[in-house]
């Protein structure tokens with residue numbers, strides 16, 4: 189398969205650092221901040237973003253993980269709309285009144301983020317919900333946009349973005365794959 193590298197390890201690290209600064213700048217204080225990473229890779233990105241924000245601000249950031257895709261490929265668990273389903277949304281912290289930043293690796297149709305919004309809003313009423321995405325590849329099917337974008341990558345529908353993170357993939361790399369080849 190035809191793979192082209194978009195970001196290497198250094199570029200991913202630089203991008204996360206920039207996004208951390210942008211999140212701090214936008215929110216002025218990190219007192220109320222909660223990063224919610226969408227499993228699998230969004231969780232690791234949230235951990236990395238949280239670490240950078242903590243280093244810059246010299247203060248801890250609350251990090252949560254949200255599992256919305258466990259049964260995504262299992263048709264019996266898909267909703268009638270075909271949207272990803274939330275599996276037991278459970279947070280360790282109360283999100284009431286917080287500024288929640290949803291973190292994921294790729295933004296495509298927006299259906300994953302919509303499911304995450306449902307899950308978060310079910311558990312309470314954050315003051316704000318923002319979205320941080322490493323790669324926005326376009327092709328939205330819902331009115332969803334990211335507040336913090338690592339890289340905008342115009343794509344065609346027969347391409348795929350693969351985000352590899354050392355925590356699960358043994359290396360840090362973002363590639364674009366042409367599925368037609």
Ligand SMILES: O=P(O)(O)OC[C@H]1O[C@H](OP(=O)(O)OP(=O)(O)O)[C@H](O)[C@@H]1O
Nearest residue numbers: 227228257292294295296297298299300
């Ligand atoms: O905007 P969307 O069309 O919902 O696509 C974006 C989602 O797709 C990917 O997850 P995927 O379901 O491929 O599983 P993965 O996390 O295991 O890669 C990616 O991690 C996002 O969560």
Ligand SMILES: O=c1cc[nH]c(=O)[nH]1
Nearest residue numbers: 294296347348349350
């Ligand atoms: O290209 C895509 C689309 C959805 N999710 C991904 O991880 N990559």
